[in-house]
Amino acid sequence: MPGLEDLYREIILDHYRSPRNRGTLETPPAHMAKGHNPLCGDEIQVYLIVGDGYVEDVKISGQGCSISQSSASMMSAAVKGKTVHEARRMIDAFRSMMSVHERAVAGNRIDHEEPDDYSDVKLGDLDALRGVVKFPVRIKCATLSWNTLTQALEEATA
């Protein structure tokens, strides 16, 4: 069994303890998307303001486990101030980091495809979540906020 130190890295606990960009934004002008994990009941709201092709502001509310909360916190810090294009690539890069294992577990044929190259995307702190793939049940916790951000971006740029 992989050790807990692979999962509960100090930086993850730090984001869990002191989440960044926590709160809400007024809608409109902000767009809000809701995500939830039906398995454990965790819920998250992502508030987003996009202007001139940039993620101007992002706030996170909701509740969940250390992995879903820290992932959301790191995500908010990572995409704030980025262009929409950069944010989208970051989402793809993060998903790729998480889903390698997820797809292998599901026995999905996507496995055989050439993986996209995200070496240009700097994940920074988010790299600490890499260990989550060793705990397949927790992948959904880590990706919850990212799926919700995708939804919010879609609405904000529609």
Add this chain to the structure above:
Amino acid sequence: MSLDVARLKKDFPVLEREIDGKPLVYLDSANSSQKPQQVIDAMSRFMETSYGPVSRSAYQLAANATELFEGARQKVQRFINASKLEEVVFTKNATEALNTVIQSWGRANLHDGDAVVLTQMEHHANIVPWHILSAEKHLELRWVPLTDDGQLDLTHLDQLLDGAKAFSVTAMSNVLGTLTPIRLLTDAARAAGAISIVDGCQFVPHNVTDVQAMGADFFAFSSHKMCGPSGIGVLWGREQLLEAMPPFMGGGNMISDVRLDGFDVAELPAKFEAGTPPITEAIGLGAAIDYLDEVGMDNVRRHEMDIAGYTITMLKERFGDDITIYGPDNVEVRGATISFAFRGIHPHDISQVLDQTNVCVRAGHHCAKPLMRILDTPATTRASFYLYNDESDADALANALDGASDIFNF
């Protein structure tokens, strides 16, 4: 302790298993129980020596398999003290049993705007089928509220039941462990002219069950929570009610005649057993009943009162205000299914840490989201004990919780 747990543990091969050199501490029996060798053997032996289709063929092998299958039905009848064999219907699980009653009895007997009473501690299996029927029948669903310590608040029961057509209630909460005063509830329902449907899924594995003494009209449970295999459950219902109900699913076995322009239904219980039944699983359920009979359900209940009392007291002494145990403290009105919150640590994280020492608990909403909203939490951690658990398992749980404190010490 009223049970020789050390000896019983040996009957369950999986409990001998070690993961990473550490023993398994299985505290998730409210979710699904482990299986004793006696059940495993009975199913293997049946498939090795006696397997055949039931109720369909004349040859000896099939006739013999049918006899064994019907023998399992008799064991169920005796185990729950049903007055008639025909009242025991095999289903896939408790969920299918509840859906059968709600769809079949409900469709035939409920009308637009009729009231049905449920409680706030029901499992989704006793909520969602009512919502589904309600989309058609526009039912008025009324909910018995809970007291602060997780029992049914019966202050306004008579008003809630006034004019209601059915009372659908759990005999034991899968989250809080609460045992409900079933006889009192079915009496109140009868007095109000409502039928009572009892979800016995958590009750049957842990208590002496007597459906007649309970005064229920329908009763549902699953084999997999009572040492039997998954894939089979039971619906018990009073004969006149079952007789008057239309079939739920159609297909083979549930008919006496089929023509191009229609069909006639079979007698009970076949009428509600469309298609090939879970044959080997019925043999397994029969063996599980033999096993539980030998241990004695009154002994199981006494043991679980002991272990619930021990665990609750021990956890409170050890963790004080850091732990909140949901549901009643009094073991007279609860089983050994114990949900708790611990130091504000998310249940997902707790179960992850507990898994390091192979302590298996469930973290989540336990298919009782309305109850979670009332407890004002998205999830709880639930440790559920059974006849093969003892104080050492409770102590392992507490020690593992210390591990969670170490990681999330803020």
